[in-house]
Amino acid sequence: xxxxxxxxxxxxxxxxxxxxxxxxxxxxxxxxxxxxxxxxxxxxxxxxxxxxxxxxxxxxxxxxxxxxxxxxxxxxxxxxxxxxxxxxxxxxxxxxxxxxxxxxxxxxxxxxxxxxxxxxxxxxxxxxxxxxxxxxxxxxxxxxxxxxxxxxxxxxxxxxxxxxxxxxxxxxxxxxxxxxxxxxxxxxxxxxxxxxxxxxxxxxxxxxxxxxxxxxxxxxxxxxxxxxxxxxxxxxxxxxxxxxxxxxxxxxxxxxxxxxxxxxxxxxxxxxxxxxxxxxxxxxxxxxxxxxxxxxxxxxxxxxxxxxxxxxxxxxxxxxxxxxxxxxxxxxxxxxxxxxxxxxxxxxxxxxxxxxxxxxxxxxxxxxxxxxxxxxxxxxxxxxxxxxxxxxxxxxxxxxxx
Numbered sequence: 393x394x395x396x397x398x399x400x401x402x403x404x405x406x407x408x409x410x411x412x413x414x415x416x417x418x419x420x421x422x423x424x425x426x427x428x429x430x431x432x433x434x435x436x437x438x439x440x441x442x443x444x445x446x447x448x449x450x451x452x453x454x455x456x457x458x459x460x461x462x463x464x465x466x467x468x469x470x471x472x473x474x475x476x477x478x479x480x481x482x483x484x485x486x487x488x489x490x491x492x493x494x495x496x497x498x499x500x501x502x503x504x505x506x507x508x509x510x511x512x513x514x515x516x517x518x519x520x521x522x523x524x525x526x527x528x529x530x531x532x533x534x535x536x537x538x539x540x541x542x543x544x545x546x547x548x549x550x551x552x553x554x555x556x557x558x559x560x561x562x563x564x565x566x567x568x569x570x571x572x573x574x575x576x577x578x579x580x581x582x583x584x585x586x587x588x589x590x591x592x593x594x595x596x597x598x599x600x601x602x603x604x605x606x607x608x609x610x611x612x613x614x615x616x617x618x619x620x621x622x623x624x625x626x627x628x629x630x631x632x633x634x635x636x637x638x639x640x641x642x643x644x645x646x647x648x649x650x651x652x653x654x655x656x657x658x659x660x661x662x663x664x665x666x667x668x669x670x671x672x673x674x675x676x677x678x679x680x681x682x683x684x685x686x687x688x689x690x691x692x693x694x695x696x697x698x699x700x701x702x703x704x705x706x707x708x709x710x711x712x713x714x715x716x717x718x719x720x721x722x723x724x725x726x727x728x729x730x731x732x733x734x735x736x737x738x739x740x741x742x743x744x745x746x747x748x749x750x751x752x753x754x755x756x757x758x759x760x761x762x763x764x765x766x767x768x769x770x771x772x773x774x775x776x777x778x779x780x781x782x783x784x785x786x787x788x789x790x791x792x793x794x
Contacts, residue, residue, distance in 0.1 A: 394418045395776060396438045401758070402744060403447040405729060408721050408760060410445065417750045420775035425746055439778075444770060445758050447724070448742055449493025449751035451731035452706040453523075454627055454647045454696025456540055457483045457497060458504050461699050462663030464793060473502050479792060480504045484512075484519050486788050487702030488779055491769040493751040494521040496696070496735055498567045498606055498627065499528030501541035506562055518774055521751075523735045525567035525606065526558045529594065534585040535569040535576045535608060542569070548593035555597045564735070565625075566598045570618045571611030573628070574652070574671045581630070581671055582611040588621060595622040604736075606647075610675070619644055625734060627696065628652070630675055631682030639691045645734045646686050647696040651705065651712040653679045658708065684717050693718070694734050695727040701788050707767040720763050727766075750776035 397415040402425070404411065416424040416436070458480035460468055467479070481504075484495065497505045505524040512519035527541045529551065536542045543554040555566055568591065572583035579585075591605075598605050599622070606625035607618040612632050619626070619638040625645045629635070639646060651658070653676045659669055687693060695713065697705035706727075714723045732742025740749050754771035772779040 394423075394436045396436045397446070398438060398440045399443055400441040400446045400754070401443055403445055403759060405447070405721055405725055405743075410758060410760070412443070415446075415744075415750075417773075417776035420750055420777075422744060422746055422748050422750050422776075425744075441754060445755040445765070446744065446752050447755065447759055447766075448728040448744055449753055449772065449774070450491050450706060450710075450727045450766070451494045451496070451695060451742070452487070452492055452697050452702055452709070452727075453496035453694045453731045453734055454498055454649055454698050455495055455700070455702060455706075456499055456698075457481075457495070457508070457700065457702070458500055458502075459540065459700050460792060462661075462793060464663060467792060473504075476502065477504045477507065481508050481517070481519070482788055482791075483700050483702055484508055484522070485517060487706065488518065488520050488772060488774060490703040490707065491753040491766065491772050492520055492702055492706050493753075493772070493774050494731065494735075494741060495523070495702070496565070496731070497522060497524040498565075498608075498696075499525060499536065499540045499542060501527075503561065509562075515775070515777075518777060518779055520774070521741070523564040523737075524562075525565050526561055526563040527554075528567040528569060528608070529554045529558075530569040531585040531590075535571065535573045535579060535583075537576070539575070545590065548589045551590045551593040552597055555594050559597070559601055559603070563603070565603050566594055566605045568594050568605060568607050568618075568623075570607045570609040570623075571614035573608060573610050574668050577665075577667055580611075581675060582613070584611055584614040584617060586614075588617060591618060591621040591623065628679075628698075629682060629686075630678050631686055633685065635682070636685050636689045636691060639686065640689060643692075645692045645694055645730070646683075647694050647734075648679070648683050648686075648713075649696050649698040649709065650679065650683055650716055651709045652698055654712045654716065655708060680716055687717060687722075692730050692733070693722075693726050694731045703788065710763070710766070714763055720760060723763060724759055724766070
């Protein structure tokens with residue numbers, strides 16, 4: 393259906409301003425933006441937004457839609473693959489309901505991410521765009537082994553095999569586990585786990601297919617190693633000055649998942665094992681310090697939450713990016729324009745411009761003045777289609793957590 397959106401305040405993040413305009417949406421794209429458009433066509437449905445604010449839909453570029461934190465019913469250990477698949481899809485659709493129109497999934501089990509990507513693309517369900525790494529790649533016994541379908545490799549030959557299989561199955565990027573982390577026991581967060589030849593193998597094959605490599609890397613030395621080998625996206629990241637300089641030199645992106653160490657209340661009430669809580673809190677200060685260095689230096693920072701449900705944690709990450717020192721407009725860019733650039737689709741997504749995909753949210757207030765308004769959108773449009781909630785259904789939390 394073609395739609396005319398009248399009387400809206402269009403938020404321009406580049407100019408940090410708003411302009412009263414009307415939009416015509418046709419075939420899922422923004423066909424025209426003008427100061428005033430009269431509807432003289434019978435094939436156009438008109439919506440009057442009555443001066444509400446419109447901005448691009450949000451992104452979360454570090455997520456696992458089938459993960460679950462907290463998991464009081466131990467579902468990750470007991471549910472079947474069909475149950476896991478349904479829960480992952482519900483998580484993604486609930487995220488769309490709250491304005492998250494695009495996702496980058498950095499490790500998932502059972503090709504669940506590919507199944508939901510395909511059906512969302514075909515509009516069998518209305519859901520977010522999905523860009524996926526499919527299965528993450530860990531060192532044998534290293535971070536993430538045994539979880540979310542991760543490949544375990546030893547040496548560059550096994551790395552190449554894992555990368556090739558991911559590419560053959562339809563991965564949009566390659567995710568490697570360079571260092572230790574929070575969720576795996578008996579390892580330090582600063583541990584470097586992949587060797588140069590293993591990382592180089594991943595980068596070489598990915599570049600041949602025009603894909604980037606994303607690195608789980610808390611460890612400072614692991615970050616430097618990854619960047620020198622050509623990794624373009626650093627996830628989490630305890631950064632020192634050299635890390636920041638390398639990120640600028642290599643034009644790499646930073647996805648800090650800052651809420652994972654800064655939101656004390658969520659960490660303490662998460663139900664996570666004590667070793668995970670201790671690890672997260674042990675790097676709270678140094679993680680924040682490195683983030684501030686990266687932001688001040690001009691590193692491109694993208695919003696990624698690393699926790700489900702998306703409907704809560706994506707917004708939590710944006711809140712903590714702001715608390716950590718980002719300006720409001722830069723926080724909004726971290727959840728819109730910069731993720732689109734990271735995923736290589738900035739010519740069609742992440743902005744409200746003519747010929748761009750019509751993914752946007754309608755807000756009560758001006759988000760440039762009030763970030764909180766973003767967390768409760770009045771309407772969400774995906775591919776020009778207005779998302780309509782199915783009232784009366786059980787919530788994600790009631791089904792899986794409470």
